[in-house]
């Protein structure tokens with residue numbers, strides 16, 4: 006039996022739906038999240054960006070055998086002379102890919118290529134450019150190589166039985182290579198989350214249609230779709246634009262909750278007369294409405310409809326993006342089974358003074374760059390910070406995060422910036 010949202014809220018010290026600090030809202034949401042339940046096996050390439058459902062244990066050593074790191078000559082390190090050249094007779098050649106057992110006698114060495122198996126008993130490789138050939142003898146100048154150099158040991162990258170990648174890992178290009186190096190063609194991952202998106206509002210028109218007076222094109226569904234694509238762990242179900250009509254909203258929310266794990270809507274969560282979204286959510290499910298102490302992104306609805314989690318995000322186009330990164334991103338990753346991955350932060354110096362009201366978290370759009378004089382990070386605000394102004398968001402390459410208690414800042418202050426690279 007899951008706890009009612011109001012019970013969870015009553016456990017939080019300082020809970021205030023009319024002025025919720027960002028960390029408290031994040032903490033509340035973290036308590037609601039179901040763990041992933043269904044796993045599937047996907048082909049290696051399909052696993053990029055997906056969440057590993059179990060620890061991936063190495064079935065083999067990588068590399069599988071001791072091998073050479075250089076093209077050169079393999080020898081016994083104990084036979085290297087100190088203070089004078091070493092002379093060794095050439096026995097034969099080892100090429101990569103050959104597993105032939107080779108015996109090399111004392112006083113001999115073996116020509117060897119990068120990646121070739123080290124002959125038994127040899128532990129050192131001298132690169133070919135360091136030696137001189139004297140007929141079938143190689144001459145290694147004193148000090149050209151240390152015993153044990155240029156040899157890669159079996160299992161030095163990954164040892165059989167070791168956990169190569171832990172459950173919860175979101176797989177990267179290097180991880181795909183790692184999994185391939187273990188010879189695995191199939192990867193166990195958690196099922197993608199199904200996420201419904203919808204934009205609500207009578208004034209919204211889909212792109213590609215004429216724009217009647219008083220209307221705006223719906224941009225939020227496209228930013229929501231794009232942010233979800235970038236996250237890489239969701240299957241997006243687009244329910245389109247829903248008018249401010251209770252019957253249509255009811256139908257859309259019912260359908261979304263029945264078919265998906267998470268429902269994201271934009272608009273209709275403020276106090277306007279056509280803001281029916283709130284009423285419909287409350288009628289169908291269990292929903293809390295908050296005014297978050299932040300800017301932009303002040304109104305937010307968080308709730309449950311059946312088994313689906315609901316985020317009613319504000320309609321203003323920048324507010325919906327900031328709400329997504331402040332609250333929805335981490336929730337979706339946790340529900341996908343991913344281990345927590347806080348957004349990377351840069352510390353950058355402001356190029357001009359900043360106005361900031363204490364008592365709320367502010368997310369300001371900026372451009373981070375390296376200062377010519379010393380290469381240190383600096384950040385400049387991208388102009389109007391209105392929560393409907395998408396152009397300053399589009400121009401930005403990062404979001405400044407100014408904490409709850411922070412007041413005005415003089416030029417040159419160090420602030421936290423979330424870089425968009427890889428995120429937006």
Ligand SMILES: Nc1nc2c(c(=O)[nH]1)N[C@H]1C(S)=C(S)[C@@H](COP(=O)(O)OP(=O)(O)OC[C@H]3O[C@@H](n4cnc5c(N)ncnc54)[C@H](O)[C@@H]3O)O[C@H]1N2
Nearest residue numbers: 204222223224225226272273274275280303319320321324
């Ligand atoms: N009296 C008050 N008014 C408002 C408050 C408040 O506390 N008291 N809060 C303001 C804040 S902050 C925000 S944010 C908005 C959020 O309101 P809603 O979530 O109800 O959003 P709407 O009213 O539906 O739309 C707001 C704005 O955004 C435009 N919009 C909506 N959806 C889209 C979309 N899909 N694509 C592009 N643009 C969209 C819409 O046309 C409005 O201009 O409320 C403030 N008001």
Ligand code: MOO
Nearest residue numbers: 301302303324392
């Ligand atoms: O905070 Mo609203 O979310 O200003 O746009």
